[in-house]
Amino acid sequence: MTIQRFVTAERDPRTRGEEIARLGAEHVRANLDGYVRLFRAVGVEDVRLREFGTQAADALAAWRPDLHAEMCGVAAGTGLTEWELGLLNARTEVLAAVGAVGEGECSTSVYLPDDGAPRGVQTWDWHDELDADRLLARYVSDRGLEVRYFTEFGMLGKIGINDAGLGLHFNILNHSSDSDPIGVPVHAVARSILDSATTIAEAVEIADSASVSASTVLTVLTYDGDRGDAACIELCPAGHAVVGPEDGLLVHTNHFVDPELARGELAPATASTYRRYKHVRSLREQVADPDPRRRAEALAVHEVDGAPVCCHPDPEMTFDQRWESLLTTALDLEHNRMWFHDGRPCGVRPETWHAF
Structure with missing residues (x-):
């Protein structure tokens, strides 16, 4: 099975994000790499990636600071930046922004x-x-x-x-x-x-x-x-x-x-x-x-x-x-x-x- 399991009693959101990173930092980085490849394939210009990621992180911080803190914990634990985790979490939004309408789905x-x-x-x-x-x-x-x-x-x-x-x-x-x-x-x-x-x-x-x-x-x-x-x-x-x-x-x-x-x-x-x-x-x-x-x-x-x-x-x-x-x-x-x-x-x- 390729699905990892994560069970924690941690209540602090940033610390919980760091725990997720310790379990699967390489998986987070692999997902980011895969999505950057997908974004490029559907026409997203590289110069817009940081912009999109930053916008997503800022919107999340204003709406749910606790979830933003968990996301930042994952970023810190994986050696990635806040905007890169924002970009990963906004994969649906990035695809929508460039009109990438797919055929297959759930x-x-x-x-x-x-x-x-x-x-x-x-x-x-x-x-x-x-x-x-x-x-x-x-x-x-x-x-x-x-x-x-x-x-x-x-x-x-x-x-x-x-x-x-x-x-x-x-x-x-x-x-x-x-x-x-x-x-x-x-x-x-x-x-x-x-x-x-x-x-x-x-x-x-x-x-x-x-x-x-x-x-x-x-x-x-x-x-x-x-x-x-x-x-x-x-x-x-x-x-x-x-x-x-x-x-x-x-x-x-x-x-x-x-x-x-x-x-x-x-x-x-x-x-x-x-x-x-x-x-x-x-x-x-x-x-x-x-x-x-x-x-x-x-x-x-x-x-x-x-x-x-x-x-x-x-x-x-x-x-x-x-x-x-x-x-x-x-x-x-x-x-x-x-x-x-x-x-x-x-x-x-x-x-x-x-x-x-």
């Missing part, structure tokens, strides 16, 4: 039973050459919540849960309002929700408080020990929208569902996101399975089946145009666990399915 599903915890599952699809340097972390936030999350080394957050019964899935979006200067990184928004939110309303308030320059959708699910709830928070510089489930099922891929925000959609009509969205919705019975592994296996749907939910890289494409399902994960709010397979849904087996 698919998320949440089923709400009549009683019991929501049943969430997703693929995390990204460039196949950025596969090796990933992290699962567990710690206690300033609010006293035990948080578990998955991310790329050096980035503040992505997919996760906290022990208040809140989980979060993460998908990228693209909107005509995406721009520079760089705002609060959306990965930091996801992490702040995991650190502090216990309800969907709190998650929406946190997301709305961030001045972002790029788009994302944060699918938040909650469980109070009796009943569950879920909503997609579509976020872009033009504003946010909350999309609820239809008949107990909530699906999101990589296009805006809210009709107002969809007016600024950048994904072309030929993009796979629309077919993936429709196909995952058709899998209602499978993604409603109470067994998290069976939900993950349900996403083993390929282009030949009608939609590339399980994404395989095309060796004929350049690295910036190749995507792969690098992680398959399900959130278990009832038992406060993340389940995951290190790879594509079609490779999920009992022996490859792990809890964190």
Whole structure:
């Protein structure tokens, strides 16, 4: 397995960042090198890298000083600068600033039973050459919540849960309002929700408080020990929208569902996101399975089946145009666990399915 695990009782954010650096400084540096290569491939000029990184770090410091302190701890422990860690955390924002709209990306599903915890599952699809340097972390936030999350080394957050019964899935979006200067990184928004939110309303308030320059959708699910709830928070510089489930099922891929925000959609009509969205919705019975592994296996749907939910890289494409399902994960709010397979849904087996 290439996913490192980090568990700490450290409550000081800068010290926690330094601990992450001690665990995987080489992984952080490798991710930065990989993203600089990606930025160059999509047309970002080298002279703008420091500018973008500095803007991201400044926006984060103004919005969440604690997360900025953790990021600076990682920087100090890896021998990198603050702006370089800002650049890494703003990888979504940098790509949005130059209009780099990708074809492949994540698919998320949440089923709400009549009683019991929501049943969430997703693929995390990204460039196949950025596969090796990933992290699962567990710690206690300033609010006293035990948080578990998955991310790329050096980035503040992505997919996760906290022990208040809140989980979060993460998908990228693209909107005509995406721009520079760089705002609060959306990965930091996801992490702040995991650190502090216990309800969907709190998650929406946190997301709305961030001045972002790029788009994302944060699918938040909650469980109070009796009943569950879920909503997609579509976020872009033009504003946010909350999309609820239809008949107990909530699906999101990589296009805006809210009709107002969809007016600024950048994904072309030929993009796979629309077919993936429709196909995952058709899998209602499978993604409603109470067994998290069976939900993950349900996403083993390929282009030949009608939609590339399980994404395989095309060796004929350049690295910036190749995507792969690098992680398959399900959130278990009832038992406060993340389940995951290190790879594509079609490779999920009992022996490859792990809890964190």
